[in-house]
Amino acid sequence: MNPKAVIEEILDTAQKLSLEKDRIKGIFQKSGINVDGNGKVASVNGDPLAALKSLMDNLSEMAVVKISAKQIVRKAGLTI
Incomplete structure (x- = not known):
């Protein structure tokens, strides 16, 4: 991917995880x-x-979203 x-x-x-669009x-x-x-x-x-690396750093303020994002990145086989 x-x-x-x-x-x-x-x-x-x-x-899907947050109402704070x-x-x-x-x-x-x-x-x-x-x-x-x-x-x-x-x-x-x-x-x-x-941009993806920066996004992962910036998602720290939304822990649940960051955890899900890490899983998506791993599933895609990317290392950042």
Whole structure:
């Protein structure tokens, strides 16, 4: 699975786990990942793998989402 697909799966999972949609969107944007109005990944600024690493660091403020994100990354066979 490529990094962009992993990012999309993490976003989808985050939106299912949390009611704080604006907070999730803010974390993704802080990581260089643009989310559109429909809650989908619109674009990734720069290298998707670097954005994914930044996202994992920034998800520390939402522990449940970060745990799920780690599982998604492992399942995809990526190391960050």
